[in-house]
Amino acid sequence: MSTPAATTLHAAAAAARAGGDAPPREAFAPAGDALRRHALLEQVAVQVRLQEDWLSGQIRTLQPPR
Amino acid sequence: MSEATMYAGPTSAPLLDPDWLRAVATEVYSLCERMFSAGGEAAAARADGDLPRLLEALEQRTRLMHRIEPLLTPLAMVRASIRQGTLHDPALEQLVDEIAAWLQSILSATEELHAALDGDRQQVGRELQKLEHAALAQHAYGTGAAGGAVLDLVR
Numbered sequence: 092m093s094t095p096a097a098t099t100l101h102a103a104a105a106a107a108r109a110g111g112d113a114p115p116r117e118a119f120a121p122a123g124d125a126l127r128r129h130a131l132l133e134q135v136a137v138q139v140r141l142q143e144d145w146l147s148g149q150i151r152t153l154q155p156p157r
Numbered sequence: 158m159s160e161a162t163m164y165a166g167p168t169s170a171p172l173l174d175p176d177w178l179r180a181v182a183t184e185v186y187s188l189c190e191r192m193f194s195a196g197g198e199a200a201a202a203r204a205d206g207d208l209p210r211l212l213e214a215l216e217q218r219t220r221l222m223h224r225i226e227p228l229l230t231p232l233a234m235v236r237a238s239i240r241q242g243t244l245h246d247p248a249l250e251q252l253v254d255e256i257a258a259w260l261q262s263i264l265s266a267t268e269e270l271h272a273a274l275d276g277d278r279q280q281v282g283r284e285l286q287k288l289e290h291a292a293l294a295q296h297a298y299g300t301g302a303a304g305g306a307v308l309d310l311v312r
Contacts, residue, residue: 122292122310125284131208132278138215139271145222146264152233153257155250 175246178235182252185228189259192221196266203273232256 195218202210232253238244 122285122288125281125288126310128208129278129281129285131212132274132281135208135212135215135274136271136278138212138219139267139274142215142218142222143264143267143271145226146260146267149226149229150257150260150264152229153236153253153260155236155254155257 175249178231178246178249179252181228181231182235182249182256185225185232185256186252186259188221188225188228189256189263192218192225193259193263193266195221196263196270200266200270203270203277 195214199211199214199218202208202214235244235246235249235253239246239250
């Protein structure tokens with residue numbers, strides 16, 4: 092099943108085909124948007140992993156004696 | 158020194174001054190509240206699909222972690238001293254317990270966020286894959302200025 096972004100790409104490519112070689116700017120928007128989100132999520136994941144490690148370590152240090 | 162505080166041995170003072178330690182613990186407690194609040198902001202931003210705000214909230218929490226970190230060392234010493242029997246201060250111990258509980262609840266919320274974000278990353282990964290397939294198809298049919306350019310972006 093095609094996503095809206097992929098559909099846009101198909102339409103943009105068809106328009107490019109009809110009008111010449113230069114791809115319209117809209118053709119890049121869906122991929123650009125997905126890539127931006129992907130990059131942001133990667134940065135977010137780094138922060139989250141770092142915080143989990145830090146919190147686990149501090150909790151171990153502060154844990155009451157058993 | 159409060160009545161509840163009893164020290165055994167000369168190594169306890171002045172690093173384990175109870176008033177100073179209580180002040181440190183209170184500061185840490187307050188910073189933990191702010192960390193928890195930043196975590197709530199991060200979860201709300203994720204629910205709104207606002208990734209820049211999500212990242213900012215997490216970076217704010219990392220900054221708070223850096224502020225808390227040096228303050229946790231004396232509290233760890235409190236815990237160690239209590240364990241060794243060289244410090245007896247139930248009120249302070251209670252405060253350290255509460256801080257540990259704060260950190261635990263922040264960790265649990267962070268793990269939940271982590272799981273949700275893994276789902277988000279998979280979804281974006283699938284979206285990129287579909288875009289790549291669409292671009293490949295355009296390229297294969299020889300129509301490919303747009304398809305080829307998008308392929309360059311995706312790869």
